[in-house]
Amino acid sequence: MTYRNGKDVSFTDLVDIMMTLRGEEGCPWDKEQTHESIKKYLVEETYEVLDAIDEKDMYKLCEELGDLLLQITFHARMAEENGHFNINDVIKGIVDKMIRRHPHVFGSEDLETSEQVLVKWEEIKDEERDQPRPVLDVPKNFPALYRAEKLQQKAARVGFDWPDIQGAWDKVSEELGELREAEGTGVGIKEELGDLLFAVVNAARFLGVDAEEALQDANRKFIQRFSYIESQAKAQKVPLQELSLEEMDQYWNQAKKINK
Known part of the structure; x- marks a missing residue:
């Protein structure tokens, strides 16, 4: 199978290339990889996409999105080899999900604001699950500040929140005082610092600022x-x-x- 720069390509070509790389006559490194061994690259490529967005470099963004797509194709190929699913299952799953979660576009639901859309999105997610998940169901591998914000948002949706930002500011002051006390005793400094950072993220949420x-x-x-x-x-x-x-x-x- 030969590929040349400049030829017209499609997503199928990328799928075929990955199959070749993982095949009997393929690349020794690619054949050795597992979901676990390459998961770090998925994180790295995601952050490189974010860098390209921040730099407003569309050429770089195009390249980095390709690198990210490669990681998705890589994982799908390994899953297919083990009889779990293939890339078409991945695509079908997200297509079905997007149609299902946009009833105001693909159905008869009447949603006029972004807030209404987000609420409906969460309702549909809950309906899709066989069993209800905990309110604070947030991936543990999120960056810590981002995860803290998501945890607070989910708790707030069920009413566990300060009535206004003053409560958040008071908590920041309280946690800062406890950190200073811990500094004096040398006990629990890490824990108190974590509590302070969590409180600052909460204040940022009230201010409408993404802490990360x-x-x-x-x-x-x-x-x-x-x-x-x-x-x-x-x-x-x-x-x-x-x-x-x-x-x-x-x-x-x-x-x-x-x-x-």
């Missing part, structure tokens, strides 16, 4: 400003570690004016 995105933005800002310090040290031909803290602070403040 907010922290990522803060990370990017820190990198930009620290990189400026590095560039100034390089321009002066001085090793970074030989700059005094006062000099670093001066450059940091200059960077703040440049990269707001």
Whole structure:
């Protein structure tokens, strides 16, 4: 089977390539992989897609979506080899789900707002399950801040929530105080820090801010400003570690004016 750059291709070609790679005359590395061994790549490719979106680089986004699609095709191929399901089952499943969960588009339901759509979506999800799942059914592999927000959202939907943001702010103050107490005794610092972070995520939720995105933005800002310090040290031909803290602070403040 030969593939050349520039030829017209379809999704079937990707499926065929994966079958060849996993076949008897295929690639030794590809043939050795399992769902468990490659799951880290699924996470990595997902984050690279997110990076491309943040960078507004459509060429990179196209490439990264292809890498992500490869991972999905890889998992589907391994499942087919073991007699579980194939890629067509994956596609049929999501097609059926999208039609079923959009009764306002593909049926006679009358939903006019995004809020109504989300409520109906959750109702249909509950109806699809053979047995009710716990209210706080959130994947454990989500990033911690994102998972905290999802847990709080699900609890809020059944009425377990502060009546307004003041309750959330009070909880932040309470947890900060408990962390300071723990610092003084040296006992339970990790637990109290976790409680404080959870409370801050709750406050962010009331403010309508995605805590995960907010922290990522803060990370990017820190990198930009620290990189400026590095560039100034390089321009002066001085090793970074030989700059005094006062000099670093001066450059940091200059960077703040440049990269707001």
